[in-house]
Amino acid sequence: xxxxxxxxxxxxxxxxxxxxxxxxxxxxxxxxxxxxxxxxxxxxxxxxxxxxxxxxxxxxxxxxxxxxxxxxxxxxxxxxxxxxxxxxxxxxxxxxxxxxxxxxxxxx
Amino acid sequence: xxxxxxxxxxxxxxxxxxxxxxxxxxxxxxxxxxxxxxxxxxxxxxxxxxxxxxxxxxxxxxxxxxxxxxxxxxxxxxxxxxxxxxxxxxxxxxxxxxxxxxxxxxxxxxxxxxxxxxxxxxxxxxxxxxxxxxxxxxxxxxxxxx
Ligand SMILES: Nc1ncnc2c1ncn2[C@@H]1O[C@H](COP(=O)(O)OP(=O)(O)OP(=O)(O)O)[C@@H](O)[C@H]1O
Ligand SMILES: [Mg+2]
Numbered sequence: 001x002x003x004x005x006x007x008x009x010x011x012x013x014x015x016x017x018x019x020x021x022x023x024x025x026x027x028x029x030x031x032x033x034x035x036x037x038x039x040x041x042x043x044x045x046x047x048x049x050x051x052x053x054x055x056x057x058x059x060x061x062x063x064x065x066x067x068x069x070x071x072x073x074x075x076x077x078x079x080x081x082x083x084x085x086x087x088x089x090x091x092x093x094x095x096x097x098x099x100x101x102x103x104x105x106x107x108x
Numbered sequence: 109x110x111x112x113x114x115x116x117x118x119x120x121x122x123x124x125x126x127x128x129x130x131x132x133x134x135x136x137x138x139x140x141x142x143x144x145x146x147x148x149x150x151x152x153x154x155x156x157x158x159x160x161x162x163x164x165x166x167x168x169x170x171x172x173x174x175x176x177x178x179x180x181x182x183x184x185x186x187x188x189x190x191x192x193x194x195x196x197x198x199x200x201x202x203x204x205x206x207x208x209x210x211x212x213x214x215x216x217x218x219x220x221x222x223x224x225x226x227x228x229x230x231x232x233x234x235x236x237x238x239x240x241x242x243x244x245x246x247x248x249x250x251x252x253x254x
Contacts, residue, residue, distance in 0.1 A: 021126050022159045056159075060214055087225070091224045092220070
């Protein structure tokens with residue numbers, strides 16, 4: 001999996017690409033925390049449009065990121081998950097904790 | 109029920125094998141002509157069960173994991189993932205959403221996801237001896253549109 005991030009206007013966008021499982025969750029979490037600690041963003045957007053697979057290890061990454069930005073008074077968004085990650089997010093009930101935004105809402 | 113086709117894999121509990129197990133299961137399931145959605149269900153459930161062996165069954169050691177896949181009645185994929193690790197003290201409790209013994213790295217959603225992505229899920233475990241997770245998914249035959 002690859003993690004890339006960009007920062008502008010107090011928003012940190014982290015793009016996760018490939019497959020997010022237990023094998024790479026620790027590294028993904030490390031990259032996200034490092035970027036968050038250096039930019040101290042008001043919003044973090046996890047861009048999942050290039051993430052082809054995710055399991056419950058990804059759920060833990062999302063929950064941890066949500067907790068740490070909430071402690072700073074910020075907000076986490078999950079953007080454009082593909083079908084399989086979306087199904088996992090639904091099964092875990094993540095929608096009630098973190099806002100999931102689809103492409104259309106973003107571009108308007 | 110007699111299996112028309114089957115495979116058996118054995119591998120050590122190294123996290124790099126999570127992706128391999130998913131890909132192997134998807135590759136075997138392909139002969140049932142599943143939809144992308146069904147393939148996603150199978151990969152997800154396999155990933156959850158194999159990760160549990162790696163994380164929970166063998167927390168401090170590397171142990172043996174087997175994965176068996178069978179095709180039954182030409183439309184049912186049965187997956188059995190087994191370890192010889194720590195075992196589960198209370199299976200009913202372990203299956204509750206958000207129950208975890210894994211701390212903040214885990215969300216306690218693995219069994220909930222396996223249950224909702226597969227048609228059937230059965231767990232057998234004994235403490236100190238190991239755990240087997242057997243699950244199945246019906247892959248309905250699709251009429252070919254030509
Ligand atoms: N193969 C196993 N061997 C020993 N204990 C297990 C095994 N599988 C599951 N467990 C126990 O059952 C609990 C629940 O498992 P489940 O997969 O639902 O959640 P989790 O693995 O803790 O978190 P997540 O799957 O969301 O990362 C685990 O925390 C662990 O205590
Ligand atoms: Mg699990």
